[in-house]
Amino acid sequence: MSELREMIERVAQPGRLVWIGLRPGRRGAIRMVDAVEIGADGLAGDHGRAGKRAVTPFQDEHLAAVGSFLGRAPLDPALLRRNLVVAGINLSAFRGRCLRIGTVELCVTGVCAPCSRMEEALGPGGYAALRGHGGWCAEVRHPGRIALGDPVQAA
Template sequence: MPEIVQLLASPVHRYLGRPADGPTPAAPGELVEEIRIRAGLGIVGDRYFGRPAHRDASVTLIASESLPPGADLVQVRRNILTVGLAVDELVGTVLVLDSGEGPVSLRVNRAAHPCAWMDATIGPGAWKALRGRGGVRCTPLTDGTLRVGPVQVTTG
């Protein structure tokens, strides 16, 4: 059964300026056990919540299978880290996740392409290695809550 391994809701942008300068420090408590999602708005408490420019990309997912050992959401700045779910293959679908609090529907709009920051946060070569495996950007279609742990998945 697929699982949600980590969840990130960060109120701050960490990748400002040039990658060579390094990211700003992580906000305390940005890795959480659950996130609340609002339809059309994103993740409550996240830096992209309710921002018009990010409504079609306010929730991001990445598969742990795409990351090198030891890498996590703090480095890649996606919101949901899964295992057992090929998220990069879901572009153009509606993904429904249920981690026990009821279904949450996400329209998977496009790939979340990696950037040069990956070399700075994960290590040299990560940017190139994550091409085509950088996760997906989604629009939340329903309100709901997702938690770390097993998750039921349907697509359509």
């Protein structure tokens, strides 16, 4: 394996799962939970999409950055309508790769770009503030159960 490849695959430390949110309906309120089953189609009780967008992880450290771009404190993750918030590990490093959270294995398929609804949720400039910080889309490779505090690491 090349030195560059080794560096790309190496992470400094495992992360941890710090927030789980379920979206029971398309524009319904987010329900925070401590644990959830994840099947092939995504989180149990969530209206999400099957396949490459089954799960939408978000980087905890970006909540402060996006809040700063808006002149505010770190954002409440429920405003962003993503499923999972992960801290302590760079999710960008997993694009095209798989990660494990609890007993679940997810493959990060690509960027979860912000939608126009972010202007409604965050106010003027919300869409622009999230560009490059909108989170990720992932498909479920191995279903299972996740809970707050679970480690997040390379699969």
